[in-house]
Amino acid sequence: MLKIKTCPTCGSKRIRNVRRTVRRTVKGKRYVVPDLEFYECPDCGEKLYGPEAMRRIEAYSPAYAKSRRIALPA
């Protein structure tokens, strides 16, 4: 897990590690990543995802689904 002490966006020292179910939207498709660990800044709303969080997001994201092959426009 990466360690972050200050928010890279606003410089707030209140940024903190949270664990929460996250709802995201990619290309109009909504999906849910349950029990995701990430950093959130209470001052500006910035969210930072570490490598583990990114892997979990990708695993749940329809944009990265490996079981389906989607032809994307170039």
Ligand SMILES: [Zn+2]
């Ligand atoms: Zn911030």
